[in-house]
Amino acid sequence: MSKEVAKERSMIIQKEMMTRLFRDLGNARETGKKVVYTFVPGNISELILSFDMLPVYPEINALQSGMRKKSGGYIRDAEQHGHSEDVCTYVKCDVGMMLNGNIGPTGEKIPSPDLLLLSYTGCFTFLKWFETLERLYPGVPVALLHTPYQEAHKITPEMTAYMVKQLKEEVIPKMEKVSGNKYDEEKLKAILRNSSQVEDYIVKIFDTTKHRPSPIDAYFAGVYYIGPINSGFRGTPEAVDYYAELYKEILTRIDKKLGPITPEGEMEEERFRLVVEGPPNWTHFREFWKLFYDMGAVIVASSYTKVGGVYDMGFRVNPDKPLESLAEYCMNCYTNLNLEQRVELLSKCITDYHADGFLVNSIKSCNSFSAGQLMIMQQLERKLEIPVGFIESDLVDPRYFSYSNIKNRLESFFQMLEQRKMIVTR
Amino acid sequence: MKKYFLGIDLGSTTSKAIIIDDNDRIIGRGITNTRANYTVATEIARLEAIYNARFSLLKMKLEDEIERRPEYKRYIRDIESVFRYIQFKRRLDRLNIQFRDTIDGTFGGEMKENITQYVARIVKEIGPAILDEYLNGNLGQKNQFFRDIVSEKYNHEVNGLAKAYFEPMMLVYDKSISHVENELTEYDFGELIYQSMELLNDKYSGMADVAEEEAGIGFDTELNLLKGNYKQIYDSLKGHISFIANLDIHITNMVGTGYGRALLPFPEKSIRSEILCHAFGAHAVFPGTRTVLDIGGQDTKAIQVDSHGLVTSFYMNDRCAAGCGRYLGYIADEFNISLNELGPLAIEATSEVNICSTCTVFAAAEIRELLNVGQKRSDILAGLHRAIVMRAMSLLARSGGVRNEFTFTGGVARNQAVLKYVSDLVLKNYGSEIKINVHTDSIFMGALGGAMFARRTN
Numbered sequence: 001m002s003k004e005v006a007k008e009r010s011m012i013i014q015k016e017m018m019t020r021l022f023r024d025l026g027n028a029r030e031t032g033k034k035v036v037y038t039f040v041p042g043n044i045s046e047l048i049l050s051f052d053m054l055p056v057y058p059e060i061n062a063l064q065s066g067m068r069k070k071s072g073g074y075i076r077d078a079e080q081h082g083h084s085e086d087v088c089t090y091v092k093c094d095v096g097m098m099l100n101g102n103i104g105p106t107g108e109k110i111p112s113p114d115l116l117l118l119s120y121t122g123c124f125t126f127l128k129w130f131e132t133l134e135r136l137y138p139g140v141p142v143a144l145l146h147t148p149y150q151e152a153h154k155i156t157p158e159m160t161a162y163m164v165k166q167l168k169e170e171v172i173p174k175m176e177k178v179s180g181n182k183y184d185e186e187k188l189k190a191i192l193r194n195s196s197q198v199e200d201y202i203v204k205i206f207d208t209t210k211h212r213p214s215p216i217d218a219y220f221a222g223v224y225y226i227g228p229i230n231s232g233f234r235g236t237p238e239a240v241d242y243y244a245e246l247y248k249e250i251l252t253r254i255d256k257k258l259g260p261i262t263p264e265g266e267m268e269e270e271r272f273r274l275v276v277e278g279p280p281n282w283t284h285f286r287e288f289w290k291l292f293y294d295m296g297a298v299i300v301a302s303s304y305t306k307v308g309g310v311y312d313m314g315f316r317v318n319p320d321k322p323l324e325s326l327a328e329y330c331m332n333c334y335t336n337l338n339l340e341q342r343v344e345l346l347s348k349c350i351t352d353y354h355a356d357g358f359l360v361n362s363i364k365s366c367n368s369f370s371a372g373q374l375m376i377m378q379q380l381e382r383k384l385e386i387p388v389g390f391i392e393s394d395l396v397d398p399r400y401f402s403y404s405n406i407k408n409r410l411e412s413f414f415q416m417l418e419q420r421k422m423i424v425t426r
Numbered sequence: 427m428k429k430y431f432l433g434i435d436l437g438s439t440t441s442k443a444i445i446i447d448d449n450d451r452i453i454g455r456g457i458t459n460t461r462a463n464y465t466v467a468t469e470i471a472r473l474e475a476i477y478n479a480r481f482s483l484l485k486m487k488l489e490d491e492i493e494r495r496p497e498y499k500r501y502i503r504d505i506e507s508v509f510r511y512i513q514f515k516r517r518l519d520r521l522n523i524q525f526r527d528t529i530d531g532t533f534g535g536e537m538k539e540n541i542t543q544y545v546a547r548i549v550k551e552i553g554p555a556i557l558d559e560y561l562n563g564n565l566g567q568k569n570q571f572f573r574d575i576v577s578e579k580y581n582h583e584v585n586g587l588a589k590a591y592f593e594p595m596m597l598v599y600d601k602s603i604s605h606v607e608n609e610l611t612e613y614d615f616g617e618l619i620y621q622s623m624e625l626l627n628d629k630y631s632g633m634a635d636v637a638e639e640e641a642g643i644g645f646d647t648e649l650n651l652l653k654g655n656y657k658q659i660y661d662s663l664k665g666h667i668s669f670i671a672n673l674d675i676h677i678t679n680m681v682g683t684g685y686g687r688a689l690l691p692f693p694e695k696s697i698r699s700e701i702l703c704h705a706f707g708a709h710a711v712f713p714g715t716r717t718v719l720d721i722g723g724q725d726t727k728a729i730q731v732d733s734h735g736l737v738t739s740f741y742m743n744d745r746c747a748a749g750c751g752r753y754l755g756y757i758a759d760e761f762n763i764s765l766n767e768l769g770p771l772a773i774e775a776t777s778e779v780n781i782c783s784t785c786t787v788f789a790a791a792e793i794r795e796l797l798n799v800g801q802k803r804s805d806i807l808a809g810l811h812r813a814i815v816m817r818a819m820s821l822l823a824r825s826g827g828v829r830n831e832f833t834f835t836g837g838v839a840r841n842q843a844v845l846k847y848v849s850d851l852v853l854k855n856y857g858s859e860i861k862i863n864v865h866t867d868s869i870f871m872g873a874l875g876g877a878m879f880a881r882r883t884n
Binding site (some may be wrong): 036374377378381385387388389390408409411415416419420423 | 541594685698699701702730734736738739740741742824826
């Protein structure tokens with residue numbers, strides 16, 4: 001494996017986009033731009049952008065703090081502030097960051113929220129998280145957008161109507177009040193047209209893993225690929241350009257029959273193809289990734305890259321029906337799917353991308369992902385007769401990443417896959 | 427030359443070695459407790475397996491004679507026991523020297539003099555008592571470790587001394603035993619076996635007259651046949667034994683597994699995960715196996731396998747030792763009894779005390795409290811065993827449940843109380859048609875799987 005890692009153009013573009021975003025946030029008070037805190041799953045950034053406001057995603061800040069080795073201290077401070085050991089570590093990291101002056105990942109101060117947009121999609125913790133933020137920022141308005149769970153396996157017209165009603169009666173009036181701008185549907189439609197293009201690119205990009213070798217890693221690199229749409233660029237022309245460039249680069253890799261890029265260069269031999277369920281660990285992200293690429297394991301699909309929107313089952317925003325589209329987008333988020341739908345989706349990924357195994361990374365402090373993971377795993381094992389593995393870590397609490405335990409289990413898992421391949425070959 | 431394959435399972439508590447032939451037949455077993463030094467533990471287990479293989483090959487060579495003449499069988503069994511005693515005695519002599527070094531380096535004055543005297547007296551008493559257990563009892567068949575044999579006797583003697591000497595005497599023991607355990611003593615098989623035969627001849631000649639009068643009381647047919655016959659048996663076996671002692675047991679390939687596998691001086695392709703090895707071993711012994719529960723020293727594994735013995739999924743405990751062998755070791759210390767006594771005592775229970783603690787350390791506090799309120803030791807132990815099994819059941823459920831057949835492996839499978847609760851709960855939760863397999867070699871399943879991989883990848 002080559003140690004020389006040349007940055008691709010898309011990587012440079014993404015870095016510039018993120019730098020600009022945090023600079024804009026840092027200057028928000030001077031420019032007079034209003035700031036909306038919201039969550040990644042079901043993030044209706046297009047609506048925020050249509051009011052010329054800036055979105056802030058606490059999970060993104062938390063994971064960035066985790067990758068920059070700052071989360072341990074923030075979590076400790078949040079625990080001292082009264083949060084229990086079992087509370088979601090994204091929440092504690094975020095609270096700790098606020099208690100320490102709300103300095104964001106780029107070193108610039110993140111402005112206080114002018115509006116808390118609580119788009120609730122399958123995670124109960126979101127409700128408690130924003131209750132905490134409301135106390136930390138007394139007087140801040142809160143807009144609640146309740147997303148009905150896909151309990152019956154489908155989105156009914158009543159569910160869409162219920163959400164559109166909330167958008168019209170709760171969310172939009174509060175946004176108008178905070179921003180001082182009137183709701184402009186034509187502007188929202190124009191933004192959604194960009195979103196629709198981005199969604200097409202995303203589907204095409206993640207579909208390239210059907211090639212052998214897979215040109216991308218759909219988990220470890222995949223979380224970078226979904227960065228722009230989950231951090232404020234959904235619906236922007238910059239996002240369209242970024243994804244066009246990324247797709248072009250990936251097509252070149254396919255032509256050259258190249259494997260995925262890792263932090264240590266190109267993965268030369270693809271030995272195992274996996275589908276992974278659950279978020280990654282951020283505090284030891286590089287070490288975690290290395291455990292896979294050192295073994296020649298590439299992730300051909302992952303559920304976490306669908307956390308901010310599921311597009312591979314056919315959903316696209318329809319600019320002609322903007323509010324209905326936003327509603328359906330929220331209801332289609334991965335954590336808002338029922339467990340059978342998740343099994344179906346993962347099953348499709350395993351089959352379509354010819355995975356050799358299915359692996360769960362169970363997160364100690366994440367309820368919305370952990371609930372049902374064992375059931376999902378067992379159903380997939382029985383349905384597809386595929387080897388399955390289970391490891392445990394955490395989002396951003398460094399105390400819960402046990403390198404040797406994870407390595408031990410992964411070694412067993414990879415040997416399982418190898419053994420099975422030998423038998424199948426015979 | 428015949429081909430043999432070695433599997434080494436370097437566990438957190440014990441290290442096991444298995445030698446198989448090219449028909450997957452187990453011909454050698456070796457086991458020792460894993461202390462600080464993995465390399466020594468590996469070597470001890472490997473050498474033990476080779477000694478054991480020589481005895482197995484001897485028995486295989488003499489299969490027909492053994493069938494016809496039961497006294498042969500008895501004679502070989504007795505040699506094996508005495509062989510183990512001589513190994514034990516050499517380590518005891520080494521321990522005695524270490525005791526003196528430790529005392530010299532730790533104490534002075536009157537304390538030193540008294541401790542020297544006490545230790546010398548203990549060693550003097552231990553030696554013959556243990557010889558008797560090997561020669562006339564069944565210690566040779568028990569597979570007990572050097573540390574456990576000595577500590578049981580040593581602790582007993584120390585308890586009879588004045589209280590002021592308890593701490594210093596235990597300090598001498600703890601400081602000395604690790605040195606001896608971490609030293610590798612290689613024996614000359616031929617030399618040891620001839621010494622064993624001499625010792626045995628003494629035993630048989632000494633008992634010749636007594637046995638006649640005691641006939642009828644615990645009459646032992648094989649021993650009776652040996653009584654007047656041992657010289658002739660000795661003469662006829664000598665040649666075979668000499669052949670076996672000089673036989674080159676050529677290990678064609680080996681595979682290492684277990685927690686310490688990364689430390690083994692084996693090439694990468696010869697290192698396998700213990701999950702795969704345990705499953706493969708269990709499936710080889712019981713081909714109908716679909717679910718394996720392995721309770722080892724520091725982890726519990728629930729493994730699902732397919733009809734080929736290939737692992738399809740597994741689940742292991744991650745963050746807590748409660749439910750593993752070490753938990754039992756800790757509990758044995760709390761009760762001041764040996765690990766082997768735990769199960770039998772728990773089986774005697776008339777009722778089970780409910781143990782709530784899910785933590786090894788807190789369970790000890792709970793035990794003391796229960797003893798204080800007058801609960802019976804056996805009832806508390808029954809509750810503790812049940813608590814361990816409940817945790818294992820939870821792991822099994824998480825791994826996908828129990829499928830027929832169910833095979834229980836690992837060192838803890840030798841504990842009768844654990845086995846009772848596992849059987850009860852598996853049948854209760856997964857149906858009475860589930861077949862439960864436990865093999866006498868259950869602790870060796872990982873090493874067996876390793877040896878089988880070694881044969882297949884050769």
